Amino acid sequence: MTDRTHAIAYETIVQLAEEAGLPEIGVTDASAFAELVPVLQAYEARGRTGFESGTIEERVSPHLLLDGARSIIVATLPYLTPESRSAMRQHPVGRTYGSVSVYAYGVDYHTVLHERLDALRKRIEETTGRRLRVKFAIDTSPLVDRRVAERAGIGWIGKNGLLYSRRYGSYVFIGSMITDLEISGAASKPMDVGAHCDSCQRCILACPTGAILAPGVIDATRCLSYVTQMKGMIPLEFRKLMGRRIWGCDVCQTSCPENRRAELSMVDLFRPEDELAYPELIGILALSGRQFERTYGHTALAWRGLRTLQRNALIILGNIGKAESLPHIAPFLGHARPELRASAAWACGEIGGNEARTLLRNSLETEQEQWVRDEMERGLMRCEERRDRQNGSDC
Numbered sequence: 001m002t003d004r005t006h007a008i009a010y011e012t013i014v015q016l017a018e019e020a021g022l023p024e025i026g027v028t029d030a031s032a033f034a035e036l037v038p039v040l041q042a043y044e045a046r047g048r049t050g051f052e053s054g055t056i057e058e059r060v061s062p063h064l065l066l067d068g069a070r071s072i073i074v075a076t077l078p079y080l081t082p083e084s085r086s087a088m089r090q091h092p093v094g095r096t097y098g099s100v101s102v103y104a105y106g107v108d109y110h111t112v113l114h115e116r117l118d119a120l121r122k123r124i125e126e127t128t129g130r131r132l133r134v135k136f137a138i139d140t141s142p143l144v145d146r147r148v149a150e151r152a153g154i155g156w157i158g159k160n161g162l163l164y165s166r167r168y169g170s171y172v173f174i175g176s177m178i179t180d181l182e183i184s185g186a187a188s189k190p191m192d193v194g195a196h197c198d199s200c201q202r203c204i205l206a207c208p209t210g211a212i213l214a215p216g217v218i219d220a221t222r223c224l225s226y227v228t229q230m231k232g233m234i235p236l237e238f239r240k241l242m243g244r245r246i247w248g249c250d251v252c253q254t255s256c257p258e259n260r261r262a263e264l265s266m267v268d269l270f271r272p273e274d275e276l277a278y279p280e281l282i283g284i285l286a287l288s289g290r291q292f293e294r295t296y297g298h299t300a301l302a303w304r305g306l307r308t309l310q311r312n313a314l315i316i317l318g319n320i321g322k323a324e325s326l327p328h329i330a331p332f333l334g335h336a337r338p339e340l341r342a343s344a345a346w347a348c349g350e351i352g353g354n355e356a357r358t359l360l361r362n363s364l365e366t367e368q369e370q371w372v373r374d375e376m377e378r379g380l381m382r383c384e385e386r387r388d389r390q391n392g393s394d395c
Contacts, residue, residue, distance in 0.1 A: 007181075007182040007183055007184040008124070008127070008128060008181060008182075008183055008184070009183075009184050009185060010027050010183055010184060010185030010186065011185070012127065013025060013027060013073060013120075013124070013183060016120055016123040016124055016127065017073075017075060017120050019123060020116050020117075020119040020120040020123060021116045021119070021267075022075040022077065022116050022117070022120060023077075023078070023167075024075065024076045024077075024078075024154060024165055024167055024168070024172075025073065025074070025075050025154075026073075026074045026075075026149060026152030026153045026154040026187060027071055027072070027073050027074070027152055027153075027183045027185070027186040027187065028071070028072050028074070028148065028151045028152040028153070028186050028187055028188055029070065029071055029072070029186050029188065030062040030063060030066075030069035030070050030071055030072055030178060031062075032060050032061050032062070032063075033059075033060040033061075033143075033144065033147055033148070033151070034060060035190075035191050036059065036060050036144055036147055036191075037056060037060060040056045040059055040060070040144075041056065042217075044056070046219060054141075054142025055142075058142040059142040059143060059144060060143075060144075062143065062178050065135050065137070065141055065142070065143070065178055066133060066134070066135040066178045066179070066180070068133065068180045069135075069178045069179065069180060070179065070180055070181060070182045070183075071178075071179055071181055071182060071183045071186060072148055072152065072176050072177070072178050072179070073117075073120070073152075073176065073177045073179065073183070074148055074149045074152040074154055074174065074175070074176045074177075075113065075116070075117060075120070075174075075175050075176075075177075076149060076154055076155075076163070076165050076168065076172040076173065076174055076175075077109065077112065077113055077116070077172060077173045077175070077265075077267060078165070078167070078168035078171055078172050078262075078263070078264070078265035078267065078270075079102065079103055079105075079106070079109065079171055079172065079173060079265050079267065079270040080102060080168070080169075080171035080262065080264055080265055081106075081264060081265045081266070081267065081268075081270055081271045081272075082264050083271045083272055084102050084105050084106075084265075084270065084271065084272055084277075085264065087102075087105065087272045087277040087278075088102055088250070088254070088277075091278065092275075092278050095278070095280055096280065096281045096282055096317070096320060096322065096325060097244065097275075097278040097279065097280055097281060098244050098245070098246030098247075098278065098279055098281050098284070098312065098313060098316045099243075099244045099245055099246065099277070099278055100246060100247045100248060100276060100277055100278070100279065100301060101225065101245075101247055101248025101249060101250050102171070102250055102277075103171075103173070103248065103300065104247055104248060104276075104299055104300040104301045105270060105271070105272040105273070105276055105277050106267075106269050106270035106271055106272065106273060106276075106299070107269040107270065107298055107299065108298060108299055108300045108302070109138070109173040109270075109300055110138050110139065110140070110300070111298075112173075112267070112269050112270075113138045113173055113175035114136055114138055114175070116175075117136055117138075117175050117177050118136070120177070121134055121177065121179075124181065128181070132179050132180065132181055133179065133180040134177050134178065134179045134180075135177070135178040135179075136175065136176070136177055136178075137175070137176040137177075137178065138173075138174075138175040138176070139174075141176075143176065145163075145174040145176065146161070146162065146163040146174065147191060148174075148176050149163050149174050149176075150163060150189055150191065150192075151187065151188055151189050151191075152186075152187050152189075153187030153189050154166070156192060156193075156195060156196050157191070157192075157193045157194070157216060158170060158193075158194060158196070158197055158203070158216075158256065158258070159193070159194040159197045159200070159201075159203055159204060159212065159215040159216060160203040160204075160207075160212055160218070160252035160253070160256070161193075161212070161216050161217075161218045162252070162253070164196065164258060165262075167262070167263045168262050168263050168265065169253075169256070169258055169259040169261070169262030169263075170253050170256065170258075170259060170262075171253065171259065171262060171265070193215055193216030194215035194216055196258070197215070197258075200256075200257065202255045202256060202257065203251075203252040203253075203255055203256055205255075206251050206252060206255035207223075207251060207252055208224060208241045208243075208249070208251060209222040209223065209224060209227075209237075209238060209241055210222065211223040211224075212252065222238075223249065224238065224241065224242060224245055224248070224249035224251075225248045225249045227242070228242065228245055228246065228247050228248060228249070228308075228312055229247070229248075229304050229308065231304075231308075232339050233311075233338075233339045233342050233343065233371075233375075234311070234312075234315055234343070239315050239318070239319070239346065240319060242312070242315055242316065242319065243316075243319060244316050244319065244320070245312075245316075246279065246281070246284075246309065246312045246313060246316055247301045247309070247312065248301075276296075276299065281313040281316055281317055281320075281325070282325065282328045284309055284310060284313045285310055285313055285314070285328050285329070285332070286328070287306060287310075289306055292305075292306040292309070296309075307337055307339075307340060310332070310340060311339055311340055311343045314329060314332060314340065314343035314344050314346070314347045315343055315346065315347065317329060317347050317351075318343075318346055318347030318348075318349070318350035318351060319350065321350055321351050321352075322351065323351055323353050323355065323356075325347075325351070326348065326351060326353075326355050326356060326359065329344050329347050329348060329351075329359075330344070330359050332344035333345060333348070333359060333360075333363040334363070334366075338369045338371070338372050341363070341367070341369075341372050341375075342371070342372045342375040342376075345360060345363065345372065345375040345376040345378075345379045346375055346378075346379060348360050348379050349375075349378060349379025349380065349381075349382040349383060350379075350382070352382065352383045352386050352387075353383070356379070356383060357380060357383050360376050360379050360380045360383070361380065363376055364376050364377070364380075
């Protein structure tokens, strides 16, 4: 039997993790991540995205999350399956579709990782003969998950700010278990962002919005992964850059040479389901709340709800620019949510034509919100400018 004053070997943790379905594991002590303080101060000076939680002190201090914390067990779970990789390369033909980031193709990783970390906890308790005090962290705690995993020896942080597992590249989910158990053989790797990237700049150059300001320095508010999940209206400068992205962005990963050598995932739960990788946009506009929950409720893209997905679908339909989508866009010009009315107005302005002009003019007669009116007027202006360029023909 092992009590609180005795350590369990790291090798034992690795074996128990494999039994729990966690193929890659690392361990570090629960001391503070003091080296992150200036990094986080600079990040906050640029402005938070709103997705982070906690103060800087809470983000670098595991003991504030679990009193008596001694160790942090970190697990990564790969999500790029052979089927997912094929889906990324084979866009559908003949459909009005949007693209979803590969991490959201299957079952919500929060659920999968939590279940497997909890299974690991139970195995450790059976091995040590005592109950553990634990705190799980899967994108749900103030800790900087990537740095915790790096210090635990799982991998390194690339210039795109993502953790790179030695086995699976950047296509990994990270989950941690802070515990009062002492573990011998814990790693303590220094922070070394971009060291393995050498002179490569591909992710920096490929980013559609220029969100990677310097190696490891990300303006998260410009990242399309954030933009597609943000509340409210999509800023004008990002709408065209979204392309067909209805949820997330993988450009900094797909452009990375390191990921070409990555081992693929065999986790069945992350294999793409039906049309989840490339959902039909018109179908998303037609969903009820109950239908959305039934179709997407078990996935990682469900957390922002149906309206966020519909807002993004309207923006993408504007980018695609097909007039046949206007009858499906039109009802949203009268939606209760102003960001949906504004997104529909923008889409009409991008599609153009007599029908779009009529829809926008009619909507202006009843619209009360000034900023939405501004979107409608801009849409009409784009239609008129396009018609003028075509010598009086339709937009």
